[in-house]
Amino acid sequence: MLEAVDISKKYWDRSSGKHYDVLRNCSLTIQSGEALGLMGPSGCGKSTLARILLRLLPADSGRIIFRSQDLTTLSQAQLKPFRQQVQFISQRPESFFDPLLKLGASLREPLQIFGLPDNSEIIESALSTVKLSPALLDRYPHQVSGGEVQRLSIARALLLKPQLLILDEPTSMLDISVQAQILHLLKSIRQQQQMAFLFISHDHDVIRYMCDRQLQMRGGKLV
Template sequence: MSDSGLQVTDLRVAYGRRRGRVEVVKGVSLAIAPGETLGMVGESGSGKTTIGRALLGLAPVAGGTITFRGQDITSLPRSRRRALARDIQVVFQDPYSSLNPSMTIEDILVEPLRVAGVADGRTRVRELLEQVGLPDDAGERYPNEFSGGQRQRIAIARALALRPGLIICDEPTSALDLTTQAKVLGLLRRIQRETGAAYLFISHDLGVVREVSDRIAVLREGAIVETGDSEQVSLRPAHPYTRRLQLATPVPDPDVQARRRQRRRELMEAGA
């Protein structure tokens, strides 16, 4: 792992104190190289989003280390976190609530540039709109004038504004229909080829994660139970819990789907 990527070692996140203390991330270790996508998949409550929040400095790290571009960022003070925000950005799940409805798209995209002291922010906004496939006049409009897929493109543009090295994609397609999902995933792949940014792609859907990831880490109850190459983990999973997630991915044939549903139920009953 080079010094230019992300390295997480034995990460632990806990809430509460003493007897009421609950550990929600339990010794997670992972690495993401520049230009690579690590997919993190697991059911609701598995700790996926909490790990993303810990990388952003928004969740209490109880143990372990987070190193990004050769710097230990585990416990950076707030004053130094602002500088780090240039390099680690996030695309949230819900494109309807993640954009300020009272601001124009141009103002939404200029805001992080202004905070970072970028002089020619308006020129950068035009570049961003083109990069995510939106027309120049989109900047003059408000979020409620756009579809869900278009709003997520705007959210991606905002994440790209400061040319980050790592983008955390937290369920970025789960609120979209299948056709729009495919377009947004294609956009993310193209942007990665153009920029060389690394992605941590978080989802509950193993099928979606497989589409965009080089490697996959499977999270269950705050711990990684399987990790490996995207195709291997998706098609030939070693852990029973991963097989359960695989069986949850829908298929067109109703008979095959019924058998998959039954097999998944059996794994759940067996405690997988």
């Protein structure tokens, strides 16, 4: 489904005047319906790789292939179908919601962007999947808990019916009890909708619970 081929990335450090390798010839493949875990310590390049796979960051070299199409040189307009089919869940979901907009407006925004039907039944179905009440839609982001915001970010992604979720430490900022609820919810969604996951974490127990197989990243390389 999604393949990365020899992805490399350097960052410029102004203080030292040197380039540093963040990613070095990283390759991976995610099959349809598979949950692939990506493990490694903080700073090893996991999040950078995720953002390159999403075409949110440019790679210095390498290719990204989705369903046999090379995405590497496509324009933002040409990437629109890809952006609907591959959704991102962050460890900081509040950053995806405008603090000045009610949650209902933010939830509907992707439907408008991609020209999809926007009606109460579709919204309520997505909220039901993540076990939230429609009453939350009249609130602002600061009026709900971290766990509720993360559930809303998952619901917003599901509205687009993606084939792949890329999840970057999606529970690391939550309380332990809420973490368990979100992980159970994500696993249930994946099983019901036969969706593929790239699940990024530094926690071996979380990866073992969520994923079919795992890759380790150390010092910018997949090992």
